[in-house]
Each structure stands twice: as structure tokens, then as C-alpha cells.
Amino acid sequence: MKSFLISLVFISTIFANNLTFYNVSEIEDEENSDKNIKISNMYYDTGELKSKLLYNLNQAFGVKTTFSRKGIIIAEEPFHNNQLDGVRKLYYLSGAIRAEALYTRNNKNGLQTTFYENGIIKSKSFFKNNQLEGIKKRYFPTSELSSVTMYKRGRKNGKEHNYFISGLPQSVIEYKDNNIEGIKEEYYVTGELFSRLTFKNNLQNGLSQIYHKNGIVKEELYYRNGLPLDQNEVLTDESQKDEDENKRYEYFKNGNIKSEYTYKNNILNGLSKKYYPNGTIKEEVIFINGKKNGKKKIYYKNGNLKSTEYYLHNKVNGLVIVYRNNNSYFSKSMYKNNKLHGLKSMYFRTGIIKSTTSYSMGKLNGEKKMFFKDGSLKSTTDYLNGKVDGIITKYYLNGNTESEVFYENDKATGRKNSFDTNGNIIKRTEAKK
Incomplete structure (x- = not known):
């Protein structure tokens, strides 16, 4: 019926x-x-x-x-x-x-x-009482991992990792209660760091840096509530202070200020300076939550800039430049987590490059080049994991090869070639058996 x-x-x-x-x-x-x-x-x-x-x-x-x-x-x-x-x-x-x-x-x-x-799986996620809880993973249509996000009670909490289809990182974002809170890092498609931005309540707050692919800082800005500040505003704006913020000073015997530190809740926060006895600035660096973060400058007694370097969580990261007292370059070096990582260049007083050396996490890795004062190549040396491994080649001033010495694991193999100034070989020594 x-x-x-x-x-x-x-x-x-x-x-x-x-x-x-x-x-x-x-x-x-x-x-x-x-x-x-x-x-x-x-x-x-x-x-x-x-x-x-x-x-x-x-x-x-x-x-x-x-x-x-x-x-x-x-x-x-x-x-x-x-x-x-x-x-x-x-x-x-x-x-x-x-x-x-x-x-x-x-x-x-x-x-x-x-x-x-x-x-192919598009996403995997976990729920508790109709709300996202725990890890959510997303995938590309070709099955590669696209993103990993942490949830708590239906809202993003923790780090979100996004990836290119190649598997290299696209971005890492810190969330708290569905808002970007902390550090957001973005990467080039080839894997190098592109930007490092500081957020609070979904708005940029604090230091933001944009990088070239070689790791050198391209642009550095400070933000408050999503708006960029100029450098003077960053260093002197009194509106950033509150009752828990204070400055502490040390003095020389002559009464001049030796150092000044900015504290907030008894933790170093803000610009700190050191001075020479004559009152000229010696050093300035920015602290965030007790750690060096941002650009550090060191000066000669006459006020000329001596060096600049960048800190991230108390460690040197990025380009370090050292100057002579006449403002010419002495050296340029790339650092990662306090270790030489990338190219280091040394200069003659004339400004011509004296040498270039490649490093990987503090160890010589790759080719080291030495130059004559006129800029022509003087020698090249191959390094692997801090040891000479390959060929040491020396050159005449006219550019022709003077000699070639072969190395393995920091030891000469015995093989060597010598040349005259016209490039003709005059002696050949084979490796010892």
C-alpha cells in the first residue's frame, strides 16, 4: 500500500x-x-x-x-x-x-x-565534534603534498607549511587562533628564502626583510599595525613605550655615556647603543625579546662605518660587510646561523677584488680565487669539505697558466704541470704510484 x-x-x-x-x-x-x-x-x-x-x-x-x-x-x-x-x-x-x-x-x-x-587523494583532515582538529594535508592532482596545516577547535593554530609541486617549500606561516602570529617565510621556486616577515594579529609588525636569491638582503622595513615605518621612527618613536619600558645607561669616568639599553619587562627590547669615550657612536643593534634581531652597525672612532651585519634570533644571517677607515670595502661575506655560508670576497685598498672564496656552513667548499692588484687572476684552488681537493692553478700576470698541482683530500698526488710565460708546458710530473 x-x-x-x-x-x-x-x-x-x-x-x-x-x-x-x-x-x-x-x-x-x-x-x-x-x-x-x-x-x-x-x-x-x-x-x-x-x-x-x-x-x-x-x-x-x-x-x-x-x-x-x-x-x-x-x-x-x-x-x-x-x-x-x-x-x-x-x-x-x-x-x-x-x-x-x-x-x-x-x-x-x-x-x-x-x-x-x-x-588521487585531494586532502586528509581530522575532525572532532564537527571542527577541524589536528593535521590537515592537501595534495596536488599529481599526488605531491601541497600543504600541511595544524588546527585546534576548527581554527589554524601552529605552523602551516606550503609547498611547490617540486616538493620545495613555498612558505611557512605561524598561526594563532586563525590569525598570522609570528614569522611568515616565503621562498623562491628554486628553494631560496625570498622574504621573512613578522606578524601580530594578522598585520605586519616588526622587522620585515626581502632577499635576493644569493641570500643578500634586498630590502628591510619595519612595520607597525600593517604600516611601514621609516628608520628614524623605528629608533626614536616614543609612542612605542609604556610604563614597563625603560632605558638603562652606563658611563665613562669622564661622564660621557658608555652604553644605553632599552628594556621592556626587564628584557632587552629595542635599540641598544655603545659609545667611545669621546662620545662618538661605537655600536648600535636592535634587540627583540632579549635577542639580537635586525641590522647591527659598528663604527670607527672618527664616526666612519666599520661594519654592518644582520642578526636573526641572536645569530648572524645574511651579508656582513667590513669597511676600511676610508669607507672602502675590506670584505663582504655571507653567513647562515653564525657560519660562513656562500661567497666571501676580500678587497685591495684600491677597491679591486683580492680574493673570492666559497663556503658551506663554515667550511671551504668550491673554488677559491686570488687576484693580482690589477684585477687579473693570480690563482684558483678547489676545496671540498674544508680540504684542498682538485687543482691548484697559478697564473702569470699576462693571464697564461704558470703551474697546475693536483690534490686529493688535502694531499698533493704528485702530479704537476709547469708552463712558461707563453703557455708552453716545460715540465710534467706524474702522480706517484
């Missing part, structure tokens, strides 16, 4: 955290041999079957199946005691799986997996 009645049917979508109830005016009930069990069918307005679900004593149970207008299954939802309970599955119109999510008593709890239509 068939009859029509008013009923509530559960309809939801993959991205909904809670079930939505719709009033349906036409549901066809098919009575089972057990009078307490009914099959309730819902139809589209054009007559095609939209869904079917079993009821027992007016309580939904079993799997509710939802169809497209063409009769393709697009959802399977398990019910128990009138509540969604079990693994809910959604499908593409092609029939491929679209999503799987675990429910208990109408609440999403546990793993949810979404898929691209080709079957």
Missing part, C-alpha cells in the same frame, strides 16, 4: 559541518512485510528518484542513497536511530569517489578524505 506524508529528510554537502534539514512534501512510503519498516523515497520535481531511506518506527536507519537526475549515485549516508552514524560517502557524477567522512551521532568525528575525480 502506498501513501503520501510530510517528513524530514537529511540532505547535506561535503563541506557542511552540520546536517541540514529540509521539509519535503512528497515522499513515497513502501510498506515492508514488517509493518514497522518503511522505505521512504524522495523524488525530483520531474519525477526521477532522488533518494531512498529505510525507517523503523519512524526512525531513519540503514544507508540513505541519493541519486542524480540521471540515476547515478552521488551520496551514501549511514543512519542509526535517526542520526547520521558511520562513513558518509560522496561521489562525482562519473561515479568516482569524491569524499569519505566518519560521523557519530550527526557529528563529524575522525578522518575525512577528499579525492580528485581521477582517484
Whole structure:
């Protein structure tokens, strides 16, 4: 026997955290041999079957199946005691799986997996009481990891890692209660650091740096509440102070200031300076939460700049420049976490490069070049892990090769070639056997 009645049917979508109830005016009930069990069918307005679900004593149970207008299954939802309970599955119109999510008593709890239509996993996430909780991973359509995000009670909390399809990092962002809070780092597609920005409540606050691919700082700005400050404002703006901020001074015997430090809550925060006895500036550096962060400058007694270097969490990172007292370059070096990392260049007083050396985390790695005072190449040496490994080549002033000595693991192999000033070989020594 068939009859029509008013009923509530559960309809939801993959991205909904809670079930939505719709009033349906036409549901066809098919009575089972057990009078307490009914099959309730819902139809589209054009007559095609939209869904079917079993009821027992007016309580939904079993799997509710939802169809497209063409009769393709697009959802399977398990019910128990009138509540969604079990693994809910959604499908593409092609029939491929679209999503799987675990429910208990109408609440999403546990793993949810979404898929691209080709079957590759699109995302994996964990829920607790309908809210994201723990790690969520996203993937590219070619299955490579796209991002990893930490959630707590449905909001981003902790570090989010984003990746290029190559697997190299695209960005690392620190979140607190769904807001960017702390450091945001972005990278070139080739893996080098592009920018390092400081945030508070989703707005840039503090030091922000943009880098060239070789690690040299391209641009450095300070922000407050999302707006850039000029250097004078960074160093002297009194509006940044509060009752917990104070300056502390040390003095020479002649009464001149020896040093001044800015503290906040008894922790070094802000610009600190040191002076020579004659009152000229000797050194200035910025502290954040007790650690050197930002640019440090050192001066000669006459006021000329002696060196500049950049700190990150109390460690030298980036370009270090040392000047002679006449303002010409003495050296340029790249650092990473207090260690030489990259190219170091030394200069003659004339400004011509004296030598270039490649380093990797404090060790000589790569080619070292020495130059004559006129800028022409004097010698090259190959290094590997801090040891001479390869060829030491010396040159005449006219550019022709003078000699070649071969090394392995910091030891001469015995093989050597000598040349005259015209480049002709005059002696060849083979390696000792």
C-alpha cells in the first residue's frame, strides 16, 4: 500500500559541518512485510528518484542513497536511530569517489578524505565534534603534498607549511587562533628564502626583510599595525613605550655615556647603543625579546662605518660587510646561523677584488680565487669539505697558466704541470704510484 506524508529528510554537502534539514512534501512510503519498516523515497520535481531511506518506527536507519537526475549515485549516508552514524560517502557524477567522512551521532568525528575525480587523494583532515582538529594535508592532482596545516577547535593554530609541486617549500606561516602570529617565510621556486616577515594579529609588525636569491638582503622595513615605518621612527618613536619600558645607561669616568639599553619587562627590547669615550657612536643593534634581531652597525672612532651585519634570533644571517677607515670595502661575506655560508670576497685598498672564496656552513667548499692588484687572476684552488681537493692553478700576470698541482683530500698526488710565460708546458710530473 502506498501513501503520501510530510517528513524530514537529511540532505547535506561535503563541506557542511552540520546536517541540514529540509521539509519535503512528497515522499513515497513502501510498506515492508514488517509493518514497522518503511522505505521512504524522495523524488525530483520531474519525477526521477532522488533518494531512498529505510525507517523503523519512524526512525531513519540503514544507508540513505541519493541519486542524480540521471540515476547515478552521488551520496551514501549511514543512519542509526535517526542520526547520521558511520562513513558518509560522496561521489562525482562519473561515479568516482569524491569524499569519505566518519560521523557519530550527526557529528563529524575522525578522518575525512577528499579525492580528485581521477582517484588521487585531494586532502586528509581530522575532525572532532564537527571542527577541524589536528593535521590537515592537501595534495596536488599529481599526488605531491601541497600543504600541511595544524588546527585546534576548527581554527589554524601552529605552523602551516606550503609547498611547490617540486616538493620545495613555498612558505611557512605561524598561526594563532586563525590569525598570522609570528614569522611568515616565503621562498623562491628554486628553494631560496625570498622574504621573512613578522606578524601580530594578522598585520605586519616588526622587522620585515626581502632577499635576493644569493641570500643578500634586498630590502628591510619595519612595520607597525600593517604600516611601514621609516628608520628614524623605528629608533626614536616614543609612542612605542609604556610604563614597563625603560632605558638603562652606563658611563665613562669622564661622564660621557658608555652604553644605553632599552628594556621592556626587564628584557632587552629595542635599540641598544655603545659609545667611545669621546662620545662618538661605537655600536648600535636592535634587540627583540632579549635577542639580537635586525641590522647591527659598528663604527670607527672618527664616526666612519666599520661594519654592518644582520642578526636573526641572536645569530648572524645574511651579508656582513667590513669597511676600511676610508669607507672602502675590506670584505663582504655571507653567513647562515653564525657560519660562513656562500661567497666571501676580500678587497685591495684600491677597491679591486683580492680574493673570492666559497663556503658551506663554515667550511671551504668550491673554488677559491686570488687576484693580482690589477684585477687579473693570480690563482684558483678547489676545496671540498674544508680540504684542498682538485687543482691548484697559478697564473702569470699576462693571464697564461704558470703551474697546475693536483690534490686529493688535502694531499698533493704528485702530479704537476709547469708552463712558461707563453703557455708552453716545460715540465710534467706524474702522480706517484
